[in-house]
Amino acid sequence: MSEISPEATATVAELAQKSRVAARELALLSRARKDEVLRGLADALDSAIARVVAANEEDLERGRAGGMPESLQDRLRLTPERVAAVGDALRDIAALPDPVGEIVRGSTLANGLQIRQVRVPMGVVGMIYEARPNVTVDAAGLGLKSGNAVILRGGSAAASSNRVLVDVMRESLSAQGINPDAIGLLDGGGHDAVRALMTARGLVDLLIPRGGADLIQSVVLNSTVPVIETGIGNCHVYVDRAADLDKALAITVNSKTQRPSVCNAAESLLVHAEVADEFLPKALTDLAGASVTLHTDERASAIATAAGVPFAVATQQDFATEYHSLEMSVGVVDSIDAALEHVRTFGSGHTEAIVTEDRAAARRWTTEVDAAAVMVNASTRFTDGGEFGFGAEIGISTQKLHARGPMALPELTTTKWIVEGDGHVRI
Amino acid sequence: MSEISPEATATVAELAQKSRVAARELALLSRARKDEVLRGLADALDSAIARVVAANEEDLERGRAGGMPESLQDRLRLTPERVAAVGDALRDIAALPDPVGEIVRGSTLANGLQIRQVRVPMGVVGMIYEARPNVTVDAAGLGLKSGNAVILRGGSAAASSNRVLVDVMRESLSAQGINPDAIGLLDGGGHDAVRALMTARGLVDLLIPRGGADLIQSVVLNSTVPVIETGIGNCHVYVDRAADLDKALAITVNSKTQRPSVCNAAESLLVHAEVADEFLPKALTDLAGASVTLHTDERASAIATAAGVPFAVATQQDFATEYHSLEMSVGVVDSIDAALEHVRTFGSGHTEAIVTEDRAAARRWTTEVDAAAVMVNASTRFTDGGEFGFGAEIGISTQKLHARGPMALPELTTTKWIVEGDGHVRI
Numbered sequence: 001m002s003e004i005s006p007e008a009t010a011t012v013a014e015l016a017q018k019s020r021v022a023a024r025e026l027a028l029l030s031r032a033r034k035d036e037v038l039r040g041l042a043d044a045l046d047s048a049i050a051r052v053v054a055a056n057e058e059d060l061e062r063g064r065a066g067g068m069p070e071s072l073q074d075r076l077r078l079t080p081e082r083v084a085a086v087g088d089a090l091r092d093i094a095a096l097p098d099p100v101g102e103i104v105r106g107s108t109l110a111n112g113l114q115i116r117q118v119r120v121p122m123g124v125v126g127m128i129y130e131a132r133p134n135v136t137v138d139a140a141g142l143g144l145k146s147g148n149a150v151i152l153r154g155g156s157a158a159a160s161s162n163r164v165l166v167d168v169m170r171e172s173l174s175a176q177g178i179n180p181d182a183i184g185l186l187d188g189g190g191h192d193a194v195r196a197l198m199t200a201r202g203l204v205d206l207l208i209p210r211g212g213a214d215l216i217q218s219v220v221l222n223s224t225v226p227v228i229e230t231g232i233g234n235c236h237v238y239v240d241r242a243a244d245l246d247k248a249l250a251i252t253v254n255s256k257t258q259r260p261s262v263c264n265a266a267e268s269l270l271v272h273a274e275v276a277d278e279f280l281p282k283a284l285t286d287l288a289g290a291s292v293t294l295h296t297d298e299r300a301s302a303i304a305t306a307a308g309v310p311f312a313v314a315t316q317q318d319f320a321t322e323y324h325s326l327e328m329s330v331g332v333v334d335s336i337d338a339a340l341e342h343v344r345t346f347g348s349g350h351t352e353a354i355v356t357e358d359r360a361a362a363r364r365w366t367t368e369v370d371a372a373a374v375m376v377n378a379s380t381r382f383t384d385g386g387e388f389g390f391g392a393e394i395g396i397s398t399q400k401l402h403a404r405g406p407m408a409l410p411e412l413t414t415t416k417w418i419v420e421g422d423g424h425v426r427i
Numbered sequence: 428m429s430e431i432s433p434e435a436t437a438t439v440a441e442l443a444q445k446s447r448v449a450a451r452e453l454a455l456l457s458r459a460r461k462d463e464v465l466r467g468l469a470d471a472l473d474s475a476i477a478r479v480v481a482a483n484e485e486d487l488e489r490g491r492a493g494g495m496p497e498s499l500q501d502r503l504r505l506t507p508e509r510v511a512a513v514g515d516a517l518r519d520i521a522a523l524p525d526p527v528g529e530i531v532r533g534s535t536l537a538n539g540l541q542i543r544q545v546r547v548p549m550g551v552v553g554m555i556y557e558a559r560p561n562v563t564v565d566a567a568g569l570g571l572k573s574g575n576a577v578i579l580r581g582g583s584a585a586a587s588s589n590r591v592l593v594d595v596m597r598e599s600l601s602a603q604g605i606n607p608d609a610i611g612l613l614d615g616g617g618h619d620a621v622r623a624l625m626t627a628r629g630l631v632d633l634l635i636p637r638g639g640a641d642l643i644q645s646v647v648l649n650s651t652v653p654v655i656e657t658g659i660g661n662c663h664v665y666v667d668r669a670a671d672l673d674k675a676l677a678i679t680v681n682s683k684t685q686r687p688s689v690c691n692a693a694e695s696l697l698v699h700a701e702v703a704d705e706f707l708p709k710a711l712t713d714l715a716g717a718s719v720t721l722h723t724d725e726r727a728s729a730i731a732t733a734a735g736v737p738f739a740v741a742t743q744q745d746f747a748t749e750y751h752s753l754e755m756s757v758g759v760v761d762s763i764d765a766a767l768e769h770v771r772t773f774g775s776g777h778t779e780a781i782v783t784e785d786r787a788a789a790r791r792w793t794t795e796v797d798a799a800a801v802m803v804n805a806s807t808r809f810t811d812g813g814e815f816g817f818g819a820e821i822g823i824s825t826q827k828l829h830a831r832g833p834m835a836l837p838e839l840t841t842t843k844w845i846v847e848g849d850g851h852v853r854i
Binding site: 024117120122246375416423425 | 451454455536540542544549550628632647648651653655671674677678682795798799800803805808814816829842848850852853
């Protein structure tokens, strides 16, 4: 890869140095003060709805001129109601407990030293994301609550929206006596600016990419700053031979169709051969009835044909694909071992569900599947910070280091050991 | 950087695939079985002392022929007693609690879903380290106890020793009915083999480098596999104006001299100007008396001159240097703010100690210093898994992600969310 331009490196270094200063100040704020500031930001957004919507209209205008599909326009769009909802999300964050200062563990050692491991902010957290401008506010709010300065890098499609959202928040921070560099925007500079951010080692403590698989892979592979990989989800529903088929049907349809564009939607259905003839005609019919395009393996195709359900023959590539849309691959397996092997081959380590009434099968699934979340008799859609009761979510980690699964405020912190003695020396 | 050779990539991929198969088997072993196997490995090493010592003699012979310094020869040397001690360390690991299966948190959601976050093995853990062959056995033992397969890459200086140690352990695993690929050795292949290991993304779950700063930086900067950075330590002792100077003296000398070659030894002494005239003559005299070479700033140099203690004038570079030997930089600061700023500039985020009887100063230090461990009135040498009561240590993390400070068995695990329902779907 070519060298990063010195200008991009200097721009990011200057931005990050300011963020570091702000982060040191944020780390010292009390919970009460942070919550007050978050509510102040929400009020500022409420007062700036017209300004935000106008900036968003510029982005939408540019998008329409460039032929942006309606679904992407919808992701990008900020109506007055959506801006108000984004502000309310900040008030919700204010109401959550503060992770900073939590004592994770501690003890008094035999020699009398008192040690405790305490949650502290990471420092400077970079977010690289795509066209959803609500992420701009969410990330700033979660960062502030957890005592971190954030550097935001949104997609160029939302540039005007993000600029105004950040301006409004920074103005509010200043008015509230908080260093506005707590919320930094890396604006413009193209791909070189992103690369400079990914390699700002020692200046940026953590990078979280949110968006499509290409974005995330690029950040993971090219960063020297520590990264948390999020949201790659090739999730399966496995219907075991001991499944309650009514539950299996509800879970399959819900996992696929309740919100097909998100990472915890199921992309693939595996059915034990012993129940395939009974389960699949109904399941395929219901899925097709919910407008799901079916990619079926040989045995499932035969059942689809008999049931008069339209299908395409699945390739290996289909089983490897995250559709993020109303498409699903379907396979018949001869055993739970075959299902486990299939998930090992094609799964992305996000969420894997089994439907079974057999305790032994459930135990094997939860023990042997290597994923952030394993479900027994529940929809894959439950892997979610809000559903888990975290109250907020900055992403769903599909890596094993630091955080795995839904990430909320505690995952935006690190820890520090505080050791107190009375002149203790090591013998 | 040049491309990695296809041979190196293929060798590492083949090795790692075998490790992955072994890791899946290890993840299912009970604690009782793992402990039995660990004790079996210890017995096997006891029976192989002569064979290990003979292989180690080959390494030493090659080292001496190449002009290896005596201190490095000593690190490399395996006497019968040391091999026995390495075996005993495995028995100690067997006696530690098993982190796998520990429920970190859990709850029943409002809808009746039962969720719990459970510790599970990482999978395949790679260790890249230098000439200490005891790390080979320690890493294998800690890996096995935490349910991980390990891929070991030791320094070429210890090649014969490592080969025999791994052979002995793999033979013992086979004899005990365990897949010997639980302990893999990446032998030979030069730097290309290491690079292939660092980029074996998806095959290796975690890399831990142990050794000098150059090794660690190289691994951190060139890996696409998740890495935990360990053991860079530019540690300070700050003697506050409110310090008990007797405690300060004991802590300073202990932090510097108790074991100067390790990462938690202090490299730098900062003294508040108000106590410098009283404290430094005695401290510098005692340090010099313990054979410590002193690199003093202007004010400390004046005090050293008056006290008749030999010194060299410290450069900025001295304050940035981890000596890992009997050398120390010494500076006089005008305030705790200046000490904090100095630590921010030169510290490596490992261990930073204050000596003070002033609660406010201690509180500022523990709150504002950004490091894995902050000490109040205690030697920097206490940042250690053994001292903290962890019973074992695989390294000291100086990064903020996943683990910070001494890392033991829990840090070699990740977690998995297990979600159990009864046909639950998301509304």
